[in-house]
Amino acid sequence: MSAPLRSLLEFPARAEAQASWEYVEGWGMSAGSNARVLRPQSLAELRALVQRARAGHRPLAMRGSGCSYGDASLPLGADVLDLSRMDRILAWDPVRGRASCEPGVTIEKLWRTILPDGWWPRVVPGTMFPTLGGAAAMNIHGKNNFESGTLGDAIREFDLLLPSGDVRTASRERESELFHAAIGGFGMLGVFTRIELEMKKVHSGELEVRAVRAPDLAFALEHLERHRDRCDYLVAWIDAFACGRSLGRGLIHEARYLEPGEDRRPRETLQPAHQDLPRTLLGVPKSEAWRALRMLNNDFGMRALNRFKYHSSALEVWRGPYRQAHAAFAFLLDYVPNWKWAYGRAEQRGLIQFQAFAPRAAALQLYREILDRSQSARIVPYLGVLKRHRPDAFLLTHALDGYSLALDFKVAPERRSALWKHCEELSESVLAAGGRFYFAKDSTLTPDQARRMFPAENLARFRALKRELDPDNLLQTALSRRLFGDFGSQSSKSE
Numbered sequence: 001m002s003a004p005l006r007s008l009l010e011f012p013a014r015a016e017a018q019a020s021w022e023y024v025e026g027w028g029m030s031a032g033s034n035a036r037v038l039r040p041q042s043l044a045e046l047r048a049l050v051q052r053a054r055a056g057h058r059p060l061a062m063r064g065s066g067c068s069y070g071d072a073s074l075p076l077g078a079d080v081l082d083l084s085r086m087d088r089i090l091a092w093d094p095v096r097g098r099a100s101c102e103p104g105v106t107i108e109k110l111w112r113t114i115l116p117d118g119w120w121p122r123v124v125p126g127t128m129f130p131t132l133g134g135a136a137a138m139n140i141h142g143k144n145n146f147e148s149g150t151l152g153d154a155i156r157e158f159d160l161l162l163p164s165g166d167v168r169t170a171s172r173e174r175e176s177e178l179f180h181a182a183i184g185g186f187g188m189l190g191v192f193t194r195i196e197l198e199m200k201k202v203h204s205g206e207l208e209v210r211a212v213r214a215p216d217l218a219f220a221l222e223h224l225e226r227h228r229d230r231c232d233y234l235v236a237w238i239d240a241f242a243c244g245r246s247l248g249r250g251l252i253h254e255a256r257y258l259e260p261g262e263d264r265r266p267r268e269t270l271q272p273a274h275q276d277l278p279r280t281l282l283g284v285p286k287s288e289a290w291r292a293l294r295m296l297n298n299d300f301g302m303r304a305l306n307r308f309k310y311h312s313s314a315l316e317v318w319r320g321p322y323r324q325a326h327a328a329f330a331f332l333l334d335y336v337p338n339w340k341w342a343y344g345r346a347e348q349r350g351l352i353q354f355q356a357f358a359p360r361a362a363a364l365q366l367y368r369e370i371l372d373r374s375q376s377a378r379i380v381p382y383l384g385v386l387k388r389h390r391p392d393a394f395l396l397t398h399a400l401d402g403y404s405l406a407l408d409f410k411v412a413p414e415r416r417s418a419l420w421k422h423c424e425e426l427s428e429s430v431l432a433a434g435g436r437f438y439f440a441k442d443s444t445l446t447p448d449q450a451r452r453m454f455p456a457e458n459l460a461r462f463r464a465l466k467r468e469l470d471p472d473n474l475l476q477t478a479l480s481r482r483l484f485g486d487f488g489s490q491s492s493k494s495e
């Protein structure tokens with residue numbers, strides 16, 4: 001038997017070997033289901049899986065590391081196409097700072113590879129575990145969104161495997177519409193199989209960081225506004241329990257890159273080992289720290305913890321500017337492994353995030369209303385984070401000239417429906433203020449709210465592309481079904 005024929009006959013068995021039935025959940029654990037998970041390791045395997053899914057009319061829900069909080073990487077009657085094993089860095093050019101990567105390369109793998117050469121990813125989220133495919137599909141932003149834009153702004157080009165089996169290369173100059181639609185297109189138009197990115201040159205493995213206390217929301221917003229021209233990163237933690245004159249109080253962290261010569265031992269600080277987060281927290285092995293947090297994971301404990309964090313920050317503010325490794329600053333949330341387990345791991349538990357993007361002029365009033373109403377409803381978020389954003393050119397972007405307030409709400413069976421209703425009502429206020437939401441964080445939007453959040457023309461263009469490139473709605477997720485149904489697919493029309 002010839003080799004090509006043998007490999008053709010063998011392939012289905014190999015592809016099958018990558019499949020297993022598993023419980024798959026969103027990062028916030030409040031949604032999940034059993035599904036068949038397919039894990040291709042190469043483009044050939046991936047293409048064969050897509051072709052078989054198409055022939056068998058079995059939809060596919062793509063998944064990277066599953067770091068989206070809600071149902072964005074979950075199936076609804078679909079198989080899961082897990083791309084995390086396609087994780088090779090295909091090329092790295094340390095002179096120009098450009099990397100070409102398979103979609104399963106994580107942010108962590110990327111920074112560990114490039115940092116010793118004096119580069120850092122231009123955009124990173126608050127955790128280092130997402131894959132580049134998942135990050136591009138959501139068009140993630142970092143604490144420097146106001147200055148550096150979203151991840152899409154750092155992408156030069158990508159290859160996208162379409163449901164037809166064709167691979168298209170897109171960049172700003174070539175297939176520009178596809179470029180601006182697939183980035184942020186939440187995995188609806190095709191599978192990213194190669195992503196080429198530009199990095200940021202850095203002269204040290206450390207940043208200069210300064211903490212500033214914000215006595216209320218107006219101060220925090222004003223500070224982010226006034227200091228964005230002289231900072232490379234800006235983020236504010238918000239104590240969502242504080243009320244009255246202290247409503248929206250918090251702690252701002254601003255950071256800047258070091259100039260050449262400022263770091264006297266750059267070779268050392270640029271080593272990944274210098275970035276590694278400490279193994280213990282107050283003497284406790286970090287892997288066990290979530291258990292301690294669990295004891296505080298109720299309204300009483302979280303009110304106390306937020307208050308303690310605010311008041312104890314005086315010390316950090318007093319200390320003045322200090323140096324911090326990039327990873328420690330960027331991935332603060334990775335400090336305590338599995339901290340989300342403190343929210344409870346049983347079904348119907350966990351957490352959701354409500355991230356409201358607001359235009360600059362509307363932000364203060366809107367965020368005051370959101371915090372006030374949450375306190376009145378006794379549905380108070382345990383964590384609040386404020387960021388400054390800037391608009392970009394992507395078709396379904398969440399970014400705008402304004403701010404976002406991200407709020408983590410605990411999910412418990414007895415208050416689940418009240419929480420969903422609360423978020424649905426808050427979403428109406430956000431939309432009325434001209435705001436937006438971010439699919440990577442969403443759990444509660446309704447189809448009508450999703451429709452109203454984008455300019456009608458953008459949504460129409462996206463729908464048209466979806467029908468052209470994926471007429472049978474092969475690529476779908478629980479989120480896409482919840483918000484957009486079947487996009488008016490051909491198969492549903494012929495039924």
Ligand SMILES: Cc1cc2nc3c(=O)[nH]c(=O)nc-3n(C[C@H](O)[C@H](O)[C@H](O)COP(=O)(O)OP(=O)(O)OC[C@H]3O[C@@H](n4cnc5c(N)ncnc54)[C@H](O)[C@@H]3O)c2cc1C
Nearest residue numbers: 064065066067068125126130131133134137140141187192
């Ligand atoms: C603790 C924490 C902090 C976070 N902080 C931030 C933050 O600061 N800023 C921010 O923007 N986000 C943040 N996020 C959200 C996270 O960055 C996004 O959800 C990101 O998309 C996760 O990547 P992933 O690989 O886990 O993708 P998944 O969550 O698995 O999937 C995300 C989407 O990508 C699609 N997809 C996956 N792979 C591909 C592919 N190869 N081709 C096409 N589509 C694909 C999926 O279908 C899905 O729609 C945070 C998440 C966590 C858990």
